Amino acid sequence: MENQTALRARFARRLSELYGREVPAYTTLVDVSHEVNRRVLDRDGTAAERLGSIGRVSAERHGAIRVGTPRELAQVTRIFGALGMRPAGFYDLRDAYPQPIPVISTAFRPLDRDELAANPFRVFTSMLVPQDRRFFTPDLQARLTNFLGARQLFPDELLVLADRASAYGGLDSVDADRFLDLAAASFALSADPVDRAWYSALERVSGVAADIGGVTTTHINHLTPRVLDIDDLYRRMQARGIAMIDEIQGPPRWHGPDVLLRQTSFRALAEPRTFRNPDGALSQGELRVRFGEVEARGIALTPAGRALYDDLVAEVDKLLAESPGTPRQEIAARVWAAGLPDTELELAIRGLAFFTYRPARGPVPPLDLPTLLREGWLIPEPIVYEDFLPRSAAGIFASNLGDRGEMDASQGGAPRDMAWLSAAISCEIVTPEDVYAAQSAASLASFRRTQE
Ligand code: OOG
C-alpha cells in the first residue's frame, strides 16, 4: 500500500520529469536553483534551513494549471484530494493590477505541517469565468460553454482511482502506478490540432481564455522550484542569457526577515503546435503560453501583518508615482525599513507574523504572550507562508501575455467569492490564515498543558 504522502511525492517528481522533457529551460532553472541553494547553505549553515530543511526546499515545487468549468475543477479537487492536497485560499484575478485576467483561482496543497515537511507540492489552479460580461459577450459565453461541456479532461478510470485513494488513504502498487500514469498524462501538452479560428477569437479577449477554452485538453502552465536567494538566482539566469521579467514580484530585498513570497519568471517560450485552419487543412505553428517561474518563501503574516504589508505596498506605489524612474526596489527597501520590524522576535511580539512557540527554560510563568517573548521565556519558530499573493499572481500572468485583450469595464462582473467556489466544487476551501492561526495556537496549547 502506498499512502497519499508517498503518492504526492511521486506525482511531484513525475510532473517535474515531464515538464523538464517538454520545456528544457525548466531544467536549467532547476539546476541554477540547486546551485544557488547549495551556495546559501555553504554560506549561512543551519540558518539557511530556518524556513525549511534543504531536503524539503530542494524537492519543493508548485505547479499552475487552468481549467474551464466548476465540473472540471471538481474533478481536479478529487485528483489532488487523492494526493492529500486541499483547496486553500481564493484569488479573484478579474480586477487585478496591472492587467485583469478572466479567472478565479485557489491553490491545492497539504495543510498539516508534517505533510508539508514530507512534501509540500502545491498547484495554483485557475478557472475561467465565461459568465463575466466584462470579458465575454453572451454569444462567446454560449460557444465557450458548449466547447467546454463537450470535452473530458480526465478519464473516468483516473477519477475512480482517485476516489479509491481518498477512501483507503492510498493505493496498492499496481493501482498507484496506473493512477500516476493517468494523472501525469492528463497534464502533458497534447498533440491534438488547435482550431485556429476559435483559438484566435478567444485570444482577442485574453491569452489565458484561449489557453483554457481554445483547446480540448489541459496542461501544466509552469512548475516552480523554490530558491533560498532569489536575487542571486535572477542575476545568474540573466547571466546565462535568459530573459527574465523586469522585477521580482512581492516584498523587496531588505535586511529583515523574509516574509510571504517573492517570485520571478522568464518569458513564455515558443512551442510548436499543430493547427487546423478554417479550410480544414492542418499546419504547423507555435504558441507561447508556458514559462518558468521561481520563488523564495518567507514567514506567514497574520491578518494585522498582511494589512501592514498591503499599506507598505500602497506607500511604495505612491512614492514611485511621485518619482518615476527611481527603481521600485530602492523605494521599497526604504519603505520597509521604516515600516516593518526587522527581527522575528519583534514581528512575534507585535503579532504581525505567525510562529509556533517553545519554552526556552524551565516552567513558563502565566504571563501574556508578548511579555513571555520579551522576557525570553518562549522562543518563536517561524511558520512558512505556503500560499500565493494575488498581485504577484496577476503580475506573473500579465508578464506572459502579449496585449491586454478587449474588456468592457462598464459591464456586470458575475460576482464570485470563496463561498461560491466552495459550493461549486462541493468542497470546503480553507482560509490560509485560519490554518496558520490554528497551528500557532496548537503549539501554545500543548506547552500550556504541560505546565499545569
Ligand atoms: C498562474 C499564475 C499565478 C503564481 O505563482 O502566483 C502563479 C498561471 O499562470 O496559471 O502561478
Ligand code: NI
Ligand atoms: Ni506560479
